[in-house]
Amino acid sequence: MLFFFALLICSGPSSYDNEEKTTFRYVLEHQPMSRRGYIVNARTEKREVFVPKTDVPSPETYQMDLNKIPETKRAFRPFNSSCDRFPTVFKSTTIPGPGSYESDVKQNRQVHMLHSFGGRTKLIPAVKTKCMPLNKDKCVICLTQPIGDYYQYRNEVLCADCFNFNWQWQEKFKRTYLQAFQKVRDCSHMHQHAGTAARIQLVDDRIMKKLQRKEAYLSLYWP
Structure with missing residues (x-):
């Protein structure tokens, strides 16, 4: 009987002020400090008590007045765009037709190179x-x-004009x-x-x- 009476006298869980002794400020003010310090050059004085500031503006002072209509700048064009609504379509006369392309042209042309196992590749010059010392x-x-430029095969030499003429006729x-x-x-052109x-x-x-x-x-396209 006395046990139940003692329970009735005790306060309930919601009657304690836990926020007063669990704040960061309370811990700083009541935490025990050693006067001799913990290690070399340790702080031995009591920590500084932070004074709360009450002269700060409230959050509503930063909010803009919603009763006033904000000022806006007039756009230089409707919807801030000067482009055409419907882009102009290219006419068929400006685009070459399918017959103007060469379909029988050789594809995947590559420059000729000299290869060797384990060595570097070397370019084969077109000319x-x-x-x-003296060209005779x-x-x-x-x-x-x-x-x-001219053409040569063994000891026979042909200038460009004679070569093109004989190639044609x-x-x-x-x-x-x-x-x-x-x-x-x-x-x-490179030596003297x-x-x-x-x-x-x-x-x-x-x-x-x-070069x-x-x-x-x-030379792959214009030999």
Whole structure:
């Protein structure tokens, strides 16, 4: 009987003020501090008590007044867009027809390279460069020294004009025989020999490699 009476006298679970002794401020003020410190150079004084600030503005002071209509800028165009609503469709006259394309063109053209097992690949130039102190080659038809690129097969030399003429009309050489000729040029654009076997380089090797790669690629479409 006394046990049940004692239970009635005790307070219930909701009658304690737990928020007063569980706050962070209460822990800082009542936490025991050692005057001698815990380690070397440890803090021995009592912690500073934080004074609450009550002179701060309330949250509603930052909220904008919703009773006023906000000012807006007028758009320079309707819906801020000056594009055409319906884009213009290209006419059939501006686009080439299907018959204007070459369907029988060779596809997947690749530059020819020399490969070796375990070695680096080497570009096969479209035009062979002959390094010689003085160019004495002469065309076997017109007997003149060729200017620029020309064609050679073994000891026979043809200038570009004679080669193109015989390729079209086959006057002196057949087209099957002209296929063995290779386009060559002298080294005057990259070396300076001055009549001797020694050479002075006029163009950097990196620039020459770039030009050779570009020439090899363009020769696939314009031989």
